[in-house]
Amino acid sequence: MKLIKKSEEVVQVTGGWREEGQRIVLVPTMGWFHEGHLSLMRLARSLGTKIIVSLFVNPIQFGPREDLAAYPRDLDRDRRLAEQEGVDALFAPAVEEMFEPEFQTRVVLSKVSQGLCGAGRPGHFDGVATIVTKLFHLMVPHVAVFGEKDLQQLALIRRMVRDLNFQIEIVGHPIVREHDGLALSSRNSYLTEVERQTALCLSQAIGQARDTIRDSSNTASVVDLIAAATAYIEAHEGCQVDYVSIVDRWTLLPGTAIDQDSVMALAVKINGRVRLIDNGLLL
Template structure:
């Protein structure tokens, strides 16, 4: 497996692969890889001749009071996981390699980035879109793989690719969960043992919301209230949002009559966790 710190080294390998007519899959990550990331890399391995994993904690998607400095990092472990699955190249640049001192160019998607996580993290998705754009350009990937846990990010990247005519396929992959239902996340490491146990309330609440949809409930506000009430029954939980939105535009809906995303963001202690389920064509996408 190739470890590349410089953009030029990535491009050098990409040029050689393209000369050979090989397809390239990209898995963008911020490192501290877990089974959720592994599932994306495995999917990319199945569908492409070469797989690039970016391992970069992107500073421009963090607000001034967010956890950039303390975000968990373990590059050696990341390399071992990537190599064991069969990634061909891991791209681990320094911030100065990605953003020069006079960097002024940003990419954003209006409307879709304004609700849900965008309310409390107003610069976040511009940072995501900008770094993803750079990674698309650097790797010339044929496909890029994103997890459903970050559903708003997935929807925004898909819209950006459509609107800007990128020649790349965006592949969404299911949420990977712990045995007790908690969605796998690098931020789970911040939870104390007690908080970790209490955090399962997110999955329990969403399971009830999913059941209501399966049973034919179409009143979005009724489902939202039920899910919120379950979460708020846990004293350690503080709701950031519980919403049902249209899956294409990410705008709030009152009635379920098309593809929707039910998403929650909840603080367990000081740790902000997100989770969701998606309904497309009246079928709930399983919370794996």
């Protein structure tokens, strides 16, 4: 596996692949790989002939009071894990390589970036759309794979690709969970053992909403489902709900009825310190 740190080199390597007729699949990541990332790499493997993973903790998607400096990093470990998955190249640029001092461009989506995580993280999704655009231009992949755990990010990227006519196929990968339901996240490494148990309330709240809908033959109201999930989570010590919403998985618009595309999405802060998200289809 090639480790690439320079933009020029990644352009050259992926350009060479394209000339050879390879089908290039990109997996954009911020590193600190867990089984979720490795599943994306395996899916990528099945979708093309050359797999490139980007590893970049993108400063412009972190707010001033967020965990940019603390975000976990271990390039050597990530490199070994990607290599074991048969990744062809890992692109891990320095911040200075991606952002010149004169950098001043943002890709901004006006609707899909509002609400949910966008409400509490102003500028976050502009930063995501911008870095993904840069990565797409450097590597010009045929396909890019994103996890469904970042529901809003995936909807944003899909919308951006349509709006800006990127000739790239976007593929989502279902959330990967621990045996007990906890959605995998690099931020789980911030949790103590006790907090990790508490964090199970996120996936449990979604499961309970799903049960309520089934048991009521889909007559339960959206308002009641949200209220029940919120109450359930906040009954857990140290859990503060940032949001619980039921939205369409594509547009992220809130719905009043539950259908095949309805997703419960939630964000919860644990002990005021670790912010976790989760989501799931309700039918």
